[in-house]
Amino acid sequence: xxxxxxxxxxxxxxxxxxxxxxxxxxxxxxxxxxxxxxxxxxxxxxxxxxxxxxxxxxxxxxxxxxxxxxxxxxxxxxxxxxxxxxxxxxxxxxxxxxxxxxxxxxxxxxxxxxxxxxxxxxxxxxxxxxxxxxxxxxxxxxxxxxxxxxxxxxxxxxxxxxxxxxxxxxxxxxxxxxxxxxxxxxxxxxxxxxxxxxxxxxxxxxxxxxxxxxxxxxxxxxxxxxxxxxxxxxxxxxxxxxxxxxxxxxxxxxxxxxxxxxxxxxxxxxxxxxxxxxxxxxxxxxxxxxxxxxxxxxxxxxxxxxxxxxxxxxxxxxxxxxxxxxxxxxxxxxxxxxxxxxxxxxxxxxxxxxxxxxxxxxxxxxxxxxxxxxxxxxxxxxxxxxxxxx
Numbered sequence: 387x388x389x390x391x392x393x394x395x396x397x398x399x400x401x402x403x404x405x406x407x408x409x410x411x412x413x414x415x416x417x418x419x420x421x422x423x424x425x426x427x428x429x430x431x432x433x434x435x436x437x438x439x440x441x442x443x444x445x446x447x448x449x450x451x452x453x454x455x456x457x458x459x460x461x462x463x464x465x466x467x468x469x470x471x472x473x474x475x476x477x478x479x480x481x482x483x484x485x486x487x488x489x490x491x492x493x494x495x496x497x498x499x500x501x502x503x504x505x506x507x508x509x510x511x512x513x514x515x516x517x518x519x520x521x522x523x524x525x526x527x528x529x530x531x532x533x534x535x536x537x538x539x540x541x542x543x544x545x546x547x548x549x550x551x552x553x554x555x556x557x558x559x560x561x562x563x564x565x566x567x568x569x570x571x572x573x574x575x576x577x578x579x580x581x582x583x584x585x586x587x588x589x590x591x592x593x594x595x596x597x598x599x600x601x602x603x604x605x606x607x608x609x610x611x612x613x614x615x616x617x618x619x620x621x622x623x624x625x626x627x628x629x630x631x632x633x634x635x636x637x638x639x640x641x642x643x644x645x646x647x648x649x650x651x652x653x654x655x656x657x658x659x660x661x662x663x664x665x666x667x668x669x670x671x672x673x674x675x676x677x678x679x680x681x682x683x684x685x686x687x688x689x690x691x692x693x694x695x696x697x698x699x700x701x702x703x704x705x706x707x708x709x710x711x712x713x714x715x716x717x718x719x720x721x722x723x724x725x726x727x728x729x730x731x732x733x734x735x736x737x738x739x740x741x742x743x744x745x746x747x748x749x750x751x752x753x754x755x756x757x758x759x760x761x762x763x764x765x766x767x768x769x770x771x772x773x774x775x776x
Contacts, residue, residue, distance in 0.1 A: 396414060400419075401424070402424045418733065419735050420736050427678070430674040433625070433662050449655055449660045455655075458663050459471060468604060477635065478631065485616050485631045486513055486584060488648070489584050497547075499548035500521060503524050506559075523744045537575055541575070551575070551583050553572055553586065561707050569602055585614070587616065588631075589706060592682065592706050593679065612637075613637070614635050630663065685754045690710065692765035696772050699714060708753060708754050732768050736752045
């Protein structure tokens with residue numbers, strides 16, 4: 387099956403497509419869903435075969451013996467990212483947001499400060515507040531049109547009440563793939579302020595030519611005593627609905643504390659996800675990801691060029707992910723106006739930048755993990771919606 391093949395997700399209980407009109411005010415009939423971070427592609431055939439075989443044989447019992455599952459994760463991290471993962475260090479949750487929330491419960495107390503480099507994935511702030519922790523927003527600097535870390539400013543912001551730093555690597559929504567040197571500096575910042583570092587690396591496989599994702603344990607192997615790494619198959623293979631997250635903790639003390647929280651909540655893995663993971667983290671899955679990244683790279687170049695051709699709009703150049711970050715500040719429009727033009731005139735559902743925290747107010751996030759024809763249609767609609775600026 388080609389990535390160009392149009393798939394109609396309407397009527398499938400898809401959050402991205404079937405709640406678009408109710409949530410975003412974009413008509414279901416001809417709206418383009420470019421908000422929720424699902425792609426519009428079928429997963430690899432090997433995984434689908436595994437699901438079909440499981441269903442045909444009626445295997446829906448409690449899952450035991452995770453050796454294949456743990457081994458697949460270790461193989462993937464070693465062969466794709468140069469990271470040697472001890473299978474014993476792998477814990478499983480119901481997705482990464484669930485994993486972050488449990489990390490907050492495990493390692494911090496109500497009232498503790500939790501640091502985010504904003505703008506950043508909005509669910510982090512949501513669970514920080516829901517757990518009665520204090521949100522500390524450290525704004526990313528915008529340099530030459532891309533985000534950069536500003537440790538001098540951030541150092542001055544720390545009060546000593548902060549206990550945790552959550553890093554998004556690669557960065558959502560800016561599409562930055564942090565360099566080894568930047569990651570080393572993050573590790574030093576965490577140590578300098580005695581912060582536990584949560585490294586969310588869920589987009590780690592979706593990187594464009596000329597860039598390379600470096601796992602935090604590879605960039606800073608000396609901070610394993612304060613490091614929790616989170617990853618998943620979900621963004622890579624478009625299986626987010628299976629809710630399976632990997633929490634990899636090398637330090638025995640940190641791991642034991644997290645295991646205790648898992649036990650307290652009586653969380654056990656979803657059996658279908660456990661069967662799917664070895665089929666995804668495989669040579670066939672690797673070939674599929676290589677083809678996907680090439681396709682997404684072409685999408686991103688087309689989208690950025692098309693958006694930047696509209697006066698007043700500026701799309702940040704993407705180094706990874708399938709989430710494009712578009713700045714409308716140059717239009718001089720208030721947020722309500724440019725959002726209305728995109729939703730009502732262009733009939734595109736895009737995520738409002740303000741939900742990503744400080745610095746996102748003039749932005750919208752567009753999901754380009756879709757067929758090329760839909761990218762072309764979205765650009766045509768955007769040019770029409772902002773035609774008076776041209």
